[in-house]
Amino acid sequence: MGFNEIPKIENAKFYVNLAFKRANEEAKKAREEVSKKRSVLEKSKIIEIVKMRTAKDFLMETLEKMTKKFPSINQLNKFFFELLKCYVDIDELRKSLGALNWASEKVSDFYIMHKTKVKMTSDFKKVNQYRSMFYGRASSAMKQIDKHLRVIEEARRVLKDFPVIKEGIFTVAIAGFPNVGKSTLLAKLTGATPEIANYAFTTKSLNTAYIKENGDRVIQLIDTPGTLNRFEKMNDIERQAFIAMKYAAELIVYVFDPTDTYPMEDQRELLENIKKETGKKIIIYVSKTDIAESKIKGIRDSEELKEELLKFKIEKVKTDPDLPEPAS
Numbered sequence: 001m002g003f004n005e006i007p008k009i010e011n012a013k014f015y016v017n018l019a020f021k022r023a024n025e026e027a028k029k030a031r032e033e034v035s036k037k038r039s040v041l042e043k044s045k046i047i048e049i050v051k052m053r054t055a056k057d058f059l060m061e062t063l064e065k066m067t068k069k070f071p072s073i074n075q076l077n078k079f080f081f082e083l084l085k086c087y088v089d090i091d092e093l094r095k096s097l098g099a100l101n102w103a104s105e106k107v108s109d110f111y112i113m114h115k116t117k118v119k120m121t122s123d124f125k126k127v128n129q130y131r132s133m134f135y136g137r138a139s140s141a142m143k144q145i146d147k148h149l150r151v152i153e154e155a156r157r158v159l160k161d162f163p164v165i166k167e168g169i170f171t172v173a174i175a176g177f178p179n180v181g182k183s184t185l186l187a188k189l190t191g192a193t194p195e196i197a198n199y200a201f202t203t204k205s206l207n208t209a210y211i212k213e214n215g216d217r218v219i220q221l222i223d224t225p226g227t228l229n230r231f232e233k234m235n236d237i238e239r240q241a242f243i244a245m246k247y248a249a250e251l252i253v254y255v256f257d258p259t260d261t262y263p264m265e266d267q268r269e270l271l272e273n274i275k276k277e278t279g280k281k282i283i284i285y286v287s288k289t290d291i292a293e294s295k296i297k298g299i300r301d302s303e304e305l306k307e308e309l310l311k312f313k314i315e316k317v318k319t320d321p322d323l324p325e326p327a328s
């Protein structure tokens with residue numbers, strides 16, 4: 001799922017101005033086409049109704065398109081839902097999306113009301129007045145949803161930068177303290193080129209890359225931002241890492257750094273906490289063994305780790321009850 005195609009949301013004034021501009025353009029065409037045989041009153045009615053209808057259609061279509069192009073919150077998977085919750089007040093967003101529909105119905109009601117008034121009147125001056133009243137009321141309905149448009153635009157900006165995480169592919173999260181070598185491991189396993197640097201919190205969002213077999217992506221790896229051992233006081237970046245471990249990954253690779261980057265005790269404690277909080281199976285990978293001795297059990301190089309991950313994936317496919325029986 002990619003969220004970067006949701007169209008940008010402008011403010012209410014922008015759409016109102018555009019609606020009236022379109023209305024004027026259509027009215028100009030109608031003026032040229034309307035039969036000279038018609039009375040002045042009839043002509044005026046036709047033109048003012050064209051204006052109202054054009055503005056109404058434009059606003060309703062715009063609001064409908066916004067609703068349709070925005071991902072349905074109820075259909076977001078748990079991972080994206082939790083991630084969105086980190087940045088956006090979900091109840092407020094739901095209310096704002098609902099407000100689009102409200103405004104659309106209002107514009108439609110005002111149109112019907114004022115079109116009827118225009119049709120019924122025999123007073124030439126009133127024709128223009130009713131059209132102007134419609135414009136005023138439609139603008140006012142749009143103005144009332146201005147704050148909601150801002151909420152939706154804010155959510156769109158957040159969603160646009162969400163990682164592309166595919167569903168239905170065996171997914172592994174790489175976790176550990178900052179600066180321990182998580183991104184370096186991702187690069188070794190997949191050939192990807194994430195940002196790697198000798199300071200903490202280099203990775204600020206989730207990086208994904210894939211292990212391939214015969215050209216097919218078979219394992220999705222998520223390189224997470226480094227997390228400190230403070231589950232109660234996680235910042236947004238750490239929370240992203242944790243959400244990926246808990247809701248997107250089926251397996252976690254925990255990177256231990258045997259150099260003095262962070263005390264071993266703290267790294268062990270974080271591992272225990274991740275185990276407890278996610279309930280996921282965890283494989284240990286010890287980084288930097290070329291420059292430091294390590295007494296940690298389970299030293300494997302990245303090639304051995306890759307083999308193990310592929311084996312896990314096969315095991316998972318064999319035992320996954322949701323998969324259909326292979327055809328004989």
Ligand SMILES: Nc1nc2c(ncn2[C@@H]2O[C@H](COP(=O)(O)OP(=O)(O)OP(=O)(O)O)[C@@H](O)[C@H]2O)c(=O)[nH]1
Pocket residue numbers: 177178179180181182183184185195196197198199200201202203204224225226227287288289290291
């Ligand atoms: N010698 C050696 N250096 C390594 C190894 N793995 C990582 N490094 C170095 O450790 C530093 C941190 O590596 P990263 O891969 O950016 O670490 P990270 O865990 O992704 O860091 P954050 O994104 O900040 O959490 C870089 O300078 C790497 O070159 C390794 O196996 N051996």
Ligand SMILES: [Mg+2]
Pocket residue numbers: 182183184195196202203223224225226
């Ligand atoms: Mg990193």
